[in-house]
Amino acid sequence: MSDLKRAPTQCVGPDYRSESQKPTAVVSTGVEFDTVTILPQTPQLIALLSIIRNKETQRGDFIFYSNRIIRLLVEEGLNHLPTVEQTVTTPVGRPYDGLSFQGKICGVSIMRAGEAMEQGLRECCRSVRIGKILIQRDEESAQPKLFYDKLPEDIADRWVLLLDPMLATGGSAIMAVDVLKSRGVPEDRILFLNVLANPKGIQNFATKFPKLRVVTAFVDPGLDDKK
Amino acid sequence: MPASAIAELEAVLKGTTAPETDSTIAKRAHYSPPWADVSIIGIAGSSGSGKSTLSQAIVNKLNLPWVVILSIDSFYKSLDAESSKKAFLNEYDFDAPDAIDFDVLVDRLRDLKAGKRAEIPVYSFEKHARLDKTTSIYSPHVLILEGIFALYDPRLLELMDMKGIIKQWFTFVKPNFEKYVNPQRNVADIIVPRAMVVQFIQHRLLEKSTHHRAALTRLETDAKSEPLSDQVIVMKQTSQMRGMNTIIHNIDTSNEDFIFYFNRLAALLVEQALNKIPFTPAEIATPQGRTYAGLEPKGEVSAVIVLRGGAALEAGLHRCITDCKTGRVLIQSNIRTGEPELHYLVLPDDIAQHEAVLLLDAQMSSGGSALMAVQVLVDHGVKADRIVLVTYSAGRMGLHRLTKVFPEITVVVGHVVQDIEERWIEKRYFGC
Numbered sequence: 001m002s003d004l005k006r007a008p009t010q011c012v013g014p015d016y017r018s019e020s021q022k023p024t025a026v027v028s029t030g031v032e033f034d035t036v037t038i039l040p041q042t043p044q045l046i047a048l049l050s051i052i053r054n055k056e057t058q059r060g061d062f063i064f065y066s067n068r069i070i071r072l073l074v075e076e077g078l079n080h081l082p083t084v085e086q087t088v089t090t091p092v093g094r095p096y097d098g099l100s101f102q103g104k105i106c107g108v109s110i111m112r113a114g115e116a117m118e119q120g121l122r123e124c125c126r127s128v129r130i131g132k133i134l135i136q137r138d139e140e141s142a143q144p145k146l147f148y149d150k151l152p153e154d155i156a157d158r159w160v161l162l163l164d165p166m167l168a169t170g171g172s173a174i175m176a177v178d179v180l181k182s183r184g185v186p187e188d189r190i191l192f193l194n195v196l197a198n199p200k201g202i203q204n205f206a207t208k209f210p211k212l213r214v215v216t217a218f219v220d221p222g223l224d225d226k227k
Numbered sequence: 228m229p230a231s232a233i234a235e236l237e238a239v240l241k242g243t244t245a246p247e248t249d250s251t252i253a254k255r256a257h258y259s260p261p262w263a264d265v266s267i268i269g270i271a272g273s274s275g276s277g278k279s280t281l282s283q284a285i286v287n288k289l290n291l292p293w294v295v296i297l298s299i300d301s302f303y304k305s306l307d308a309e310s311s312k313k314a315f316l317n318e319y320d321f322d323a324p325d326a327i328d329f330d331v332l333v334d335r336l337r338d339l340k341a342g343k344r345a346e347i348p349v350y351s352f353e354k355h356a357r358l359d360k361t362t363s364i365y366s367p368h369v370l371i372l373e374g375i376f377a378l379y380d381p382r383l384l385e386l387m388d389m390k391g392i393i394k395q396w397f398t399f400v401k402p403n404f405e406k407y408v409n410p411q412r413n414v415a416d417i418i419v420p421r422a423m424v425v426q427f428i429q430h431r432l433l434e435k436s437t438h439h440r441a442a443l444t445r446l447e448t449d450a451k452s453e454p455l456s457d458q459v460i461v462m463k464q465t466s467q468m469r470g471m472n473t474i475i476h477n478i479d480t481s482n483e484d485f486i487f488y489f490n491r492l493a494a495l496l497v498e499q500a501l502n503k504i505p506f507t508p509a510e511i512a513t514p515q516g517r518t519y520a521g522l523e524p525k526g527e528v529s530a531v532i533v534l535r536g537g538a539a540l541e542a543g544l545h546r547c548i549t550d551c552k553t554g555r556v557l558i559q560s561n562i563r564t565g566e567p568e569l570h571y572l573v574l575p576d577d578i579a580q581h582e583a584v585l586l587l588d589a590q591m592s593s594g595g596s597a598l599m600a601v602q603v604l605v606d607h608g609v610k611a612d613r614i615v616l617v618t619y620s621a622g623r624m625g626l627h628r629l630t631k632v633f634p635e636i637t638v639v640v641g642h643v644v645q646d647i648e649e650r651w652i653e654k655r656y657f658g659c
Contacts (some may be wrong), residue, residue, distance in 0.1 A: 009520060014503055014637070016457045023508045026520045042502040043522055050521030055514040068498070068547060075495060079465045088477035091651040098473025099466055123546070124491055222517055 007221055025050075029199050029219045033206040036214045039072055043102060049218055052195075057144055063116070066195065068166070069217050073193045074161070077215045078117055081105065081159055101219040104161045106152050108133060110176050114163040117193065120133045121161065129161030131155065133179055144171045149179055156184030162192045167216070170201035187211045194220065198223040256446050256631035260602045261295070261439040262366035262569075263342035266388040266431045268424070269377040278373045281424070285371065288425050292570060294433065295367040299374025301347050302332045305356040314355045322375060329380040331506070336386050343606055366569055368435050369428050384641060388431065436566050443595055446628045455623070456630040459638045462499060468492070472642060475652075485655055492619070493543025496641055497585070500617045503546060503637045504528055504583035526582030529575050531556060533600050536589030539656040540617060544587065554578065557594040557605055567595040572603060579608030586616045589656070592647040594625025601633050611635040619652060620644050 008029060013022035027041040039045055051065045086100035097116055107130040109115045118130055123219055131151035138145040154160065164173055173192060180190055188211040197216045216222060272278045282296045303326055306314055313319040320326065331348065338345040346361035364370075378384060455461075462468055474488045475479050504524060511521040529552040531540050544551055557571035576583060584604060591597045597616060605611055612635035619641040626638060 007519065012522070013506070014460075023522055024520065025508060026523045043506045044498065044502045044504075046523045047506055047524060050509055050511045050523060053513045053521070054511050056512070064549065071494065071546075072498065075467055077384075078467045080468070083466045083470055086473055088473055089480070090476045091478050091655060092649055096473065096476040098418050098476065099469040101470045101475060123494075126487060222515075222519070 005101065010041075012041060012046060022041040029216075029221055031055055031199060031202050031206070031219055033202070033214075035210065035212060036202060036206055036216065037076060038219060039076060039215070040215045045069070045072070045217060049196075066116065067120045067123075069195055070117045070165075070193070071123055072122045073117075073195070073215050073217060074121050077161055077191045077193050077213075080213050080215075103159050104154075104157060104160060106131060106155060107161045107163060108151060108155075108176070109191050110135060110162070110164040110172060111148075113165050117163040117165060121163065129158075133176045135175050144175050146175060146179060151180075151183060155180070157187070158189070160185050160190045162190055164192070166223070167197040167201045167205065169198070170205040170208075173201075173205055177209055177212065188213075191215065196220055228587065241425075245343055248417050256628075257442075258364070258444055258446065258602065258632040259439070260342060260569075260599055261368055261435045261566075263341050265342075265367055266369045266428075266435075267336060267340070267386050268369065268371050268428070269383065269387050270371060270373040271375060271377040271379070278375075278377075282371045282373045285425055285428065289428060289432075291368075291432070293366070293368035293568075294371065294428060295364060295369075295459065296371045296373060297347065297364065299327060299332065299372065299377055301326045301350055301362075301490060303350045303357075304328045311355050319355075324376050324379050327374075327376055327379075329382070333380065333382045333386070335364075336372070337365060338381070339367070340386060340394050342366075342441075342602075365572065366603070368432055394482070435563075436564060440564065440566050443593070443598075443628070446631060453627065455626055456634065456638075458634070458636065459626050459630060459640060460499065460503070461640045461643055462496065463644070468495075468611035468641075482655075489539060489619075489652070489656060490542040490546075492641060493540045494546040495543075496540065496617050496619065496639055497543050497547045500585050500615045500637075500639045502526070503615050503639070522654055524582065527552070527577075527580070528583045528585065529553065529578060529581045530585040530587055531574065531578075531600070531604065533558060533588035533596060534571070535657070536650055536653040539589045539653055540587040540619070544585070552581075558599050560596065565593075565595075567599050569599060575603075581609070581613065583615060584609050586614055588616070588618045589620075589652040590648065590650050591616075591618045591621040591625045591629075592644075592650075593622065594628040597625065597629050598632060601629065601636060605633075617638060620648070622647055 001218045007026045009024055009026050011019050011022040011024050012027065017108060023043070025046045027046065028038050031038065048065050048069050052062055052069070082102040083099040084102055085097070087095050087097050090096050105125065105128060107118065107121045107128050109118055109130060109132055111134040113130055129152045132149065133146070134148040135144050135146055137143070162176060162180070167173055179191060181187060187209050190212045192212060194214065194216040195218070197219050199219050199221055202214065202219060248616050270278050270282055284316055286294050286296055303321065306319070307335040310319055312368040335345040335347060344363050344365040346363050349358045349360055349362060351358050471488045471492045474484060475492065507525045509521050509523040510518050528548060530544055531554040532541060534555055552575045554574035556569070558567050558569055560567050586600055586604065588597060590658070600612060601616070611633045614636045616636060616638045621640045622644055626640070626643070630636070630638065
């Protein structure tokens with residue numbers, strides 16, 4: 001329980017409201033890595049997390065509300081992809097100075113929890129290719145072991161969005177990144193998208209892969225590997 | 228007709244009367260919708276003298292939803308047991324002023340005059356009683372009150388713009404007529420031929436439209452130099468936002484892509500808007516047996532779509548709240564004058580109790596229709612600080628106007644444009 005006491009609590013809500021008009025809630029623990037982005041701790045995000053972490057929540061609601069969080073993660077993650085300037089003509093005939101998306105992407109979900117994030121990814125990126133990696137704990141050694149993988153052939157030329165909603169010790173996520181690197185994907189072209197993470201797990205992961213970007217919704221000291 | 232009344236009528240017909248709602252722009256700007264200060268025209272006359280026919284003819288001729296007929300018959304009092312007995316024996320005198328509930332009538336007309344919605348009773352002649360249900364009247368610019376005693380109560384006369392009485396009064400002479408209706412002639416400005424009433428109403432409508440547009444322009448000049456209110460939240464222009472904006476703006480984008488990216492962006496707008504609704508702390512018990520301090524929405528969140536542009540944001544809305552109660556309001560700009568006009572309105576019954584109401588429109592340029600839509604919600608009991616307007620693009624001027632008049636509302640904008648743009652988003656989204 002001592003872990004819980006470290007979880008920071010603060011007022012959440014729009015800047016223009018006074019402190020007294022903003023409710024207080026537990027927010028994500030901070031992480032000191034430039035490569036780790038924690039989603040802004042808005043009241044809406046905290047309410048969504050409250051729904052999915054509540055043991056009373058029904059399955060249908062769980063799926064719907066997780067999906068909303070996952071979409072926010074994907075939207076944030078995609079911001080790390082390259083773009084080039086592009087000027088287009090609008091339907092009313094004026095020029096619009098904008099950006100055009102560059103680089104091919106693909107998703108890779110760490111089975112089986114990561115597969116739950118695929119729908120959210122598809123809602124943001126239609127017809128995205130999605131590979132799969134199955135990692136399970138070896139009964140004898142208690143270490144994570146790779147059982148199966150199926151990845152796009154040209155994965156080395158793509159940006160990879162690696163999906164796993166929970167990061168506890170970081171063991172299986174580290175192994176998944178090793179698999180991707182062995183297929184020729186440079187570390188700095190991998191984005192790890194995650195809903196809930198343990199601070200120690202994040203630390204292990206981010207230390208091991210200093211160029212890999214992580215986007216997470218919430219870092220919680222109380223999270224352990226009981227999924 | 229007294230000389231003063233003639234002079235007044237002439238002035239009105241020439242359009243030289245002073246504006247009746249001169250909005251003073253202080254710190255908080257004032258907006259007066261065209262239905263504030265409704266013009267009420269009374270048409271009295273004996274039974275069968277053709278009041279209803281005249282009223283109907285006027286409405287048909289004008290063919291506008293802003294002119295409504297209110298029959299005084301709706302305000303018959305519910306009868307007590309004894310009177311009811313008489314009524315069933317056809318012995319009760321419905322043609323006496325005592326049969327009419329003037330208090331309620333005056334009350335309802337005052338509501339309308341204040342721009343509010345009025346619940347009009349429904350009277351059943353079969354039961355000789357008022358029914359439980361009511362009909363609501365909201366936002367007429369001109370209201371024709373017709374009935375044998377339309378000009379009877381002095382409180383009614385005070386509310387009226389023009390007191391007409393039907394010329395054909397002598398056709399059917401009834402005992403009651405001599406007693407009650409005839410004296411009303413003294414207060415009528417004119418005994419009118421039909422064409423003149425129509426002309427009068429047309430002038431009245433034009434005048435209201437002119438005032439409304441002038442008030443909108445005044446709001447514009449006053450807001451020019453100031454920074455945007457901090458309750459206007461413009462989406463952060465991340466590379467994804469800019470990339471999606473580019474696809475949406477590009478004339479060469481396929482319809483399929485346009486809809487896909489607009490829906491994706493709309494969901495983000497709604498997610499942002501949902502950060503502005505009220506939340507309350509909640510103790511959350513997790514499956515691991517822990518509890519922690521989370522949040523839950525304080526109450527129901529509903530939405531109102533400003534047709535037709537707002538409907539383009541509906542897919543995004545339902546990605547965030549699947550079962551959101553959704554009202555609709557159709558506001559169209561008059562092609563000739565550019566004045567926004569309210570054509571259609573349906574809102575959830577309990578909207579005033581909702582903790583937050585998201586008002587959705589795809590584009591806002593001058594802010595005229597957004598102002599009107601917010602006013603409609605406020606008139607229906609929604610507190611301004613519970614309204615979150617969500618729009619894909621907005622002009623600076625429109626944002627200024629809106630937040631000057633309603634400083635309590637929150638606005639979430641995809642991106643801000645400098646000048647007024649035609650509504651191309653909805654054309655693109657719906658393909659017509």
